[in-house]
Amino acid sequence: MLQLGALLLLLLLGGPLWASDANEHFELSTHCPPALRLDESGRCRLYSQYLNYRSLYDRGVGGLRTGLPAVRDGFTPAQIDLGRYLFFDPLLSGNSDIACSSCHDPALGFSDGLAQSIGATGEPIKRSAPSLWNVAFLEKLLWDGSKRSLEEQMLGPLYADDEMAGSPESLVQKLSENDHYPALFAEAYDGDEGKGHREGEITLDRIYTALVAFESSLISLNSRYDLYAHGVHSALTEPEIEGLNVFRSFVARCAECHTPPLFTNQQIAVLGVPEKMGRPLDPGAAATSGDPSQRAGFRVPSLRNVVLTKPYMHAGNFDTLRETVAFYTGGRGHAVPEGEDLKLHWHIWDPQLTDQELDRVVDFLGALTDQSFMPEIPVTLPSGLAPGRAADSTISETGSALAVMATARDDD
Numbered sequence: 071m072l073q074l075g076a077l078l079l080l081l082l083l084g085g086p087l088w089a090s091d092a093n094e095h096f097e098l099s100t101h102c103p104p105a106l107r108l109d110e111s112g113r114c115r116l117y118s119q120y121l122n123y124r125s126l127y128d129r130g131v132g133g134l135r136t137g138l139p140a141v142r143d144g145f146t147p148a149q150i151d152l153g154r155y156l157f158f159d160p161l162l163s164g165n166s167d168i169a170c171s172s173c174h175d176p177a178l179g180f181s182d183g184l185a186q187s188i189g190a191t192g193e194p195i196k197r198s199a200p201s202l203w204n205v206a207f208l209e210k211l212l213w214d215g216s217k218r219s220l221e222e223q224m225l226g227p228l229y230a231d232d233e234m235a236g237s238p239e240s241l242v243q244k245l246s247e248n249d250h251y252p253a254l255f256a257e258a259y260d261g262d263e264g265k266g267h268r269e270g271e272i273t274l275d276r277i278y279t280a281l282v283a284f285e286s287s288l289i290s291l292n293s294r295y296d297l298y299a300h301g302v303h304s305a306l307t308e309p310e311i312e313g314l315n316v317f318r319s320f321v322a323r324c325a326e327c328h329t330p331p332l333f334t335n336q337q338i339a340v341l342g343v344p345e346k347m348g349r350p351l352d353p354g355a356a357a358t359s360g361d362p363s364q365r366a367g368f369r370v371p372s373l374r375n376v377v378l379t380k381p382y383m384h385a386g387n388f389d390t391l392r393e394t395v396a397f398y399t400g401g402r403g404h405a406v407p408e409g410e411d412l413k414l415h416w417h418i419w420d421p422q423l424t425d426q427e428l429d430r431v432v433d434f435l436g437a438l439t440d441q442s443f444m445p446e447i448p449v450t451l452p453s454g455l456a457p458g459r460a461a462d463s464t465i466s467e468t469g470s471a472l473a474v475m476a477t478a479r480d481d482d
């Protein structure tokens with residue numbers, strides 16, 4: 071009730087919060103987000119201590135000072151900032167009610183807290199929304215690893231009937247008819263006119279590029295683990311160091327697949343994770359690659375910011391991190407349904423970790439949290455719509471009237 075009162079007060083003072091205001095002025099940033107630095111050609115390039123280390127592939131697994139895989143960077147500050155508006159804007163969906171951020175909410179580690187995301191139809195879709203932190207480094211996207219670029223991947227959510235349910239034509243049309251977007255596209259693609267584009271022209275390529283530019287700016291490589299890896303021993307507590315040592319031991323073998331510094335080797339692996347009651351086995355990578363040995367195989371997920379993105383596994387199969395970690399010590403193939411002959415990965419075996427060791431691994435995973443380069447969530451959008459947020463997003467930004475609205479709605 072209190073929140074409802076606050077909402078009414080806001081409404082009285084400020085008028086309708088969601089009304090489009092044609093006089094609103096939007097300007098794109100001229101600065102790179104904090105993980106990136108401007109180069110001589112005006113493009114943002116990754117800046118990280120990890121770039122000083124040698125390649126990932128000529129060091130033992132679990133090594134602290136291992137390099138990163140290739141990164142998507144080289145976008146301009148304006149393109150990244152335009153992508154930020156597009157990412158949060160429900161205008162991109164068929165019914166103008168769902169944005170990328172509705173399922174990839176910054177307050178929930180760029181996921182949505184759901185076992186299976188809910189899109190335009192209101193029905194749960196097959197799998198859970200992965201975090202988008204560090205997606206700039208991934209060579210294989212989606213749980214089944216079937217998409218090879220961020221551009222290719224986003225066609226799924228943008229146009230699938232059960233996700234954002236848009237169409238390429240209406241997407242271009244809605245953005246082109248908007249009061250602000252044409253000027254913002256002109257700013258973001260300034261100097262591009264010679265290449266067959268009109269100034270401010272809104273094309274699918276430009277929309278996709280801006281979204282990729284924003285996604286690729288979500289870098290998280292400054293956790294306490296990273297400080298430790300760079301040589302600051304005191305950055306981790308004793309229990310966390312114990313956990314790290316279990317994690318990279320040959321007994322537990324976690325680092326064989328969750329290889330630092332990204333905590334994924336980006337391979338498909340068959341684990342035999344149990345589906346929740348009543349759910350049929352997800353064929354995983356086999357369905358898209360056609361390779362039967364990949365039945366129930368999934369791309370190894372990164373574990374960065376993993377404490378923020380419960381529930382876990384491809385469809386929220388486990389509610390807590392402790393249960394997830396305990397899965398690995400349940401015995402090789404213990405949860406494989408009868409009649410299935412899965413080709414389990416050779417590093418999935420029976421390490422018989424003690425309860426204490428499992429607790430320490432969970433402690434260690436907590437040290438992989440870093441949201442210091444969190445982008446700003448727009449308060450107003452060029453469309454005048456409220457930025458898309460996950461249903462149970464606990465919004466804590468100051469000045470966000472939307473937080474009040476969301477709580478008021480829950481109270482009803």
Ligand code: HEC
Pocket residue numbers: 168169170171172173174187188189190195196197198199200201202205208210211212213214220223224227228232233234281285
């Ligand atoms: C309805 C919820 C929903 C919306 C809206 C949505 N996504 Fe997703 N996203 C998901 C789910 C679920 C997956 C995993 C699907 C799978 O692997 O089968 C996913 C996967 C991804 C991935 C792959 C991440 C990885 O680790 O492989 C990227 C990148 C991504 N989404 C970006 C976007 C962008 C950009 C938008 C907006 C254009 C968007 N998503 C809109 C739910 C959503």
Ligand code: HEC
Pocket residue numbers: 317322323324325326327328338339340341343367368369370371372373376379381382383384385391394395398415416417418431
């Ligand atoms: C053979 C490769 C492999 C090994 C070894 C491995 N994992 Fe995984 N891990 C995966 C794959 C693949 C998934 C996703 C499986 C799924 O969704 O069904 C996963 C998922 C996870 C998740 C859930 C992540 C999320 O975002 O939902 C956690 C946590 C995790 N692993 C921790 C560990 C720990 C701790 C160890 C060591 C005890 C370990 N893993 C060993 C491949 C591996």
